[in-house]
Amino acid sequence: MSAKERNPAAPAAPPAPSTRVVRLVRVEAHGPVRVCVEGHGEADARLLHTMPRHLLRRAAPGRELLAVFEGDDPSRPVVVGMLEDPVDDLVDEAVPASTQVIRAEDSITLVCGEASLTLHADGRVVTRGVNVVSVASEQQRIQGAVVRIN
Numbered sequence: 001m002s003a004k005e006r007n008p009a010a011p012a013a014p015p016a017p018s019t020r021v022v023r024l025v026r027v028e029a030h031g032p033v034r035v036c037v038e039g040h041g042e043a044d045a046r047l048l049h050t051m052p053r054h055l056l057r058r059a060a061p062g063r064e065l066l067a068v069f070e071g072d073d074p075s076r077p078v079v080v081g082m083l084e085d086p087v088d089d090l091v092d093e094a095v096p097a098s099t100q101v102i103r104a105e106d107s108i109t110l111v112c113g114e115a116s117l118t119l120h121a122d123g124r125v126v127t128r129g130v131n132v133v134s135v136a137s138e139q140q141r142i143q144g145a146v147v148r149i150n
Helices: 053-058 086-090
Strands: 019-027 033-037 041-047 064-069 077-082 107-112 115-120 125-128
Touching: 019 053, 019 077, 033 064, 033 077, 053 077
Parallel strands: 041 077
Antiparallel strands: 019 033, 019 064, 033 041, 064 077, 107 115, 115 125
């Protein structure tokens, strides 16, 4: 016999909060943490006490976060954690964050699999890849004397 059958006046238990993966948009120094909830757009998120703001400030926009939603409302996310990022394994945390300058006389090319980025001394930048994605948390501009698409 269920609790409701034993005591019909007992209030129903609230539904368990839904948990979803959201993406970080930006973190203000003293303001909100902005996240993107797939299918619902952007929302200001609250942080669980164990999810420190300074860790989110170091995270790149687009970083996957785990969130629960107050009252199952997608406009009221609460960030409870940050999902592991395989790129973090490539970064040595012992190296202090500072500006790194790499110089070459003619060109520099970074290659990984079928992707490459080449910087030429004359100012040309060539990006190649199977899929090339450009992400901006704010404005993204394309400027040039001539802009050709396709």
